[in-house]
Amino acid sequence: MGERSVVELAESLAKGKHGHYVRGVCFISKEPVKEYIELPSYDDVVKSHDKFIEMFGIFYDNNDPVSGRGLYQKQDTRYLIHNPPALYLTQAELDKVYSLPFELDAHPLHKKEGEIRALNTIRFSITSHRGCYGECNFCSIAVHQGRRVRWRSEDSIVNEAKRFVSHPEFKGIISDIGGPTANMYGFECSVKEKSGPCTDKRCLYPDVCDALVPNHKGQMNILKRVSQIKGVKKVFVASGIRHDLVLEDRKYGDSYLKQIVENHTSGQMKLAPEHTEDEVLALMGKPKIDLLLKFREKFFRYTKNAGKKQFLTYYFIAAHPGSTIKHMRRMKEFINKNLKIVPEQVQIFTPLPLTWSSVMYATGKNPFTMEKLFVEKNRNTRELQKKIITENYPNKPAKSKRYRFK
Ligand code: SF4
Known part of the structure; x- marks a missing residue:
């Protein structure tokens, strides 16, 4: 998606110019750009979770070419300049x-x-x-x-x-x-x-x-x-x-x-409900699960009418910030009762750059309310969250040590 910026930058370099004015480009400078928005400094962000959340919020709100403004952030003695996003291709x-x-x-x-x-x-x-x-x-x-x-x-x-x-x-x-x-x-x-x-x-x-x-x-x-x-x-x-x-x-x-x-x-259509529990869905920004059931009913009705054998597969995430063992057990019950499958497509949450969920993972806070948030970081328990969903056991977890969690 960088076609426009790449061509503009190449053209300006070919003319012997630095290309610092090209939209979509970041560079290091001794001076800030006065009309851009100042982000909390790198040092502040490293020291303070709240500053990190503030920085990400400003960045997130300024990533559209129509409304997004340029940003800058003090690094050491210099500034990282982040030009406004490139205009979209027509x-x-x-x-x-x-x-x-x-x-x-x-x-x-x-x-x-x-x-x-x-x-x-x-x-x-x-x-x-x-x-x-x-x-x-x-x-x-x-x-x-x-x-x-x-x-x-x-x-x-x-x-x-x-x-x-x-x-x-x-x-x-x-x-x-x-x-x-x-x-x-x-x-x-x-x-x-x-x-x-x-x-x-x-x-x-x-x-x-x-x-x-x-x-x-x-x-x-x-x-x-x-x-x-x-x-x-x-x-x-x-x-x-x-x-x-x-x-x-x-x-x-x-x-x-x-x-x-x-x-x-x-043969199978893939859907991504990602979770079933309201608290976790809200943190993911995903719709409530009742819509999935409505859609599922239609999918199987149309499949039957077409005389076909087709299935739905569902992507789920274990150990997303806010997700606990209790949530996963409730999710398992929901899946058993309503979807009647043992899901295979379950991934353990991976904090990716540029996402609100990673901000939650890093700070242990809900960045929209600034309240404290449970985040599962223990490797074994993160695995366990997944196993609860993927293992094929009857409604209740087996009474083995592995599942004795409160
Ligand atoms: S769809 Fe609604 S929320 Fe999205 S940009 Fe338009 S008005 Fe705003």
């Missing part, structure tokens, strides 16, 4: 980037090292859009791709699929058409275009904002058009789907889900 520019003659292959240097299995997943997949306003607190996409979704034209996507057909390795299967969240293609809230994303509320949490009107028509059209290309046998949607957006789309939500179930699911 649709025409995005289309142009994706029309370039990519090789759809690994770099020869890496190819020599043997098979690259990840290549099979991405080689014939299509990026339809960039950005995500899901703002899950453990994910950094809202920061590095931005909270405003920008999408390619339908023709650009269809043309990319047509180019696949003449590739010698193409077997007729397009493994994915999507983006950070598959079903954010083709609609956005008009507020962001003029003033950037709101800083006092979120687009999808705790509920879908009234200003956002989900509309899946665009993605449905693309999937149909690409499926009709001669030489394309199957088109899948493998990127995650936000089930709350599907349910909120009163006009096309049901027909979208039917279309996905009937034509674009490769």
Whole structure:
């Protein structure tokens, strides 16, 4: 996503200039930039959790090209200057980037090292859009791709699929058409275009904002058009789907889900509820679990009507800040009762840079209320949180030492 900054920087360096004015660039300077916002200094942030939270909050609120301002932070005797984010590519520019003659292959240097299995997943997949306003607190996409979704034209996507057909390795299967969240293609809230994303509320949490009107028509059209290309046998949607957006789309939500179930699911659809307990979901910025059950009911109804055998798989996170053994046991009960599976896709929370959840992990505080927050850091207990969910034992944990936790 750095296309614009990279080209501008290269051009200015070629002219013998330093490129310090290029948006999206950071550099070290002896002087601060007066019109930028000052962040708490590096020394303060290292010493104080509250300053760290303050720094991250300012950074987070200034990452949209429309509303984001430049930032600076005192390091030692110098300043780290953080220019405002690069302007997003227009649709025409995005289309142009994706029309370039990519090789759809690994770099020869890496190819020599043997098979690259990840290549099979991405080689014939299509990026339809960039950005995500899901703002899950453990994910950094809202920061590095931005909270405003920008999408390619339908023709650009269809043309990319047509180019696949003449590739010698193409077997007729397009493994994915999507983006950070598959079903954010083709609609956005008009507020962001003029003033950037709101800083006092979120687009999808705790509920879908009234200003956002989900509309899946665009993605449905693309999937149909690409499926009709001669030489394309199957088109899948493998990127995650936000089930709350599907349910909120009163006009096309049901027909979208039917279309996905009937034509674009490769046996199992992946959903990411991440947890089931309200306290933890709130810390994750995820919707309440009852929506998942509504979606699940529809998915299996449409699957049955289509005469198919398809499943849902669910991603869950163990040991997210705020999550305790008690929460995990309640989650296990919920899964046993309502989802009737033993989940395999459970990851132990990993604190990633640029995320609110990492701020919680590092500070032991809820950064939105500044209250103290339980964070499980003991390696064994973090593992145990996962085991409670993944092990197939009847409703109650076995009476072994391993599970004797209060
Ligand atoms: S108005 Fe709603 S949908 Fe639009 S940016 Fe603000 S929170 Fe998001």
